Amino acid sequence: MGLVLIHRPGALKMKIAKGDTVVVRRGKEKGKRGTVKAVFPRIGKATVEGLNVVKRHSKQGFGGAKSAGIYEKEAPLPISALQYVCTKCGTPSRVKYKLSPEGKKQRICGRCGEVAAEPVKGR
Numbered sequence: 001m002g003l004v005l006i007h008r009p010g011a012l013k014m015k016i017a018k019g020d021t022v023v024v025r026r027g028k029e030k031g032k033r034g035t036v037k038a039v040f041p042r043i044g045k046a047t048v049e050g051l052n053v054v055k056r057h058s059k060q061g062f063g064g065a066k067s068a069g070i071y072e073k074e075a076p077l078p079i080s081a082l083q084y085v086c087t088k089c090g091t092p093s094r095v096k097y098k099l100s101p102e103g104k105k106q107r108i109c110g111r112c113g114e115v116a117a118e119p120v121k122g123r
Contacts, residue, residue: 012079013041014039016036016084018119022034022082023082024048024081034050040076046077046079046082086114
C-alpha cells in the first residue's frame with residue numbers, strides 16, 4: 001500500500017508581510033522590486049505595488065452603477081516567487097526569527113541581522 005497524502009486546507013505561515021519591500025525571483029517581472037500591498041495566506045499569494053499589472057475589461061452596470069472601460073490592477077504573485085529585501089543592507093535575504101529580550105518574537109534579516117520592520121496589521 002502506497003503513501004496517501006491528505007490535503008488539509010488552511011492558511012500558510014507567511015514570512016513576507018504587508019509593507020515589506022520584496023524582489024521578484026522569477027517570471028516576466030524577474031528582478032523588479034516593489035512594496036507588498038496585501039497578503040493572502042490561504043492561497044499563498046501576495047500583491048506587489050506596480051508589479052504583475054493586468055488589464056480588466058468591464059461592462060457598464062445596470063443604471064450606470066459601474067462605469068465601463070479597461071482597468072489596470074495588480075494581480076497576486078505566488079509567495080514562493082518573492083524574496084524579502086532588507087532595509088539596511090538593501091540585498092534580498094531570508095527572514096529569520098529571534099526572541100527579543102522582552103520575550104517577543106522578532107523578524108530579522110538573515111544576512112546582516114537587522115530587525116525587520118514590524119508587520120502592518122490588517123490586509
